[in-house]
Amino acid sequence: MARLRASPHAIAAGFASGAAASCFPLIGLHFLLSFALAWCLRGSMVAAALGTAVGNPLTFPILFAAAYRLGAAIRGEEAALPGAIDQAGSELAAEGIFSGSLEHAWPLFTTTMIGAAPIALATFAAFYMLVRWSTARVQAARRDRLASKALRGRTA
Incomplete structure (x- = not known):
């Protein structure tokens, strides 16, 4: 991401959009969701695509379990036991996922x-701040390096 030619805001908004989109249980739509959010925030589409890597087969179980538990707490419900979730999955598989029920x-x-919504907001904020700060530092260091090379080239 350090090589992207965009402002620190655009890179950070794009990456954070991708990371936030990955928090939702909409597998297969993360790219589209991240692009839409990045577009609204004038973020980088390339950075948004890279940000979706936050959601991956290793993090999805953690993200989705946390989102379910938080959602149940927000709704004032008791989170279903794993057995109840397994039973719902088994019944859905037996009926067929496209059975209409x-x-x-x-x-x-x-x-x-x-x-997932509050988790996505927190994820967006955390990644935006981290990526904006680090991108600004990397870009400033690159500018300084290029300026010193240019200055050395003139004096030699």
């Missing part, structure tokens, strides 16, 4: 979406 999966999905 999503009565078992829909409550899990909506609760996870509700919980």
Whole structure:
């Protein structure tokens, strides 16, 4: 990302958009969501694509479990036990995912979406600050390096 030719804000907004989009249980739509958010915030699309790597097979279980538990707390519900989630998954698999009956999966999905929103906001804020700060430092160091090379070239 240090090589991207954009302002620290654009790079940070793009990367943070991708990271925030990855917090939602919308696998397959993370790129589109991150591009839309980055576009609204005048962020870099390349940085947004890179930011979606925050959501990956290693982090999805943690992100989605945390989002579900937080969503259940926000809704004032008790989080379903893992057995209840397994049962809902088994029933959905037995009926077929495209059977038209999503009565078992829909409550899990909506609760996870509700919980993902505050996690995505916190993720956006954290990555925006970190990436903006680091990008500004890297770009300033590069400018200084190039200026000193140019100055040495004139005196030689």
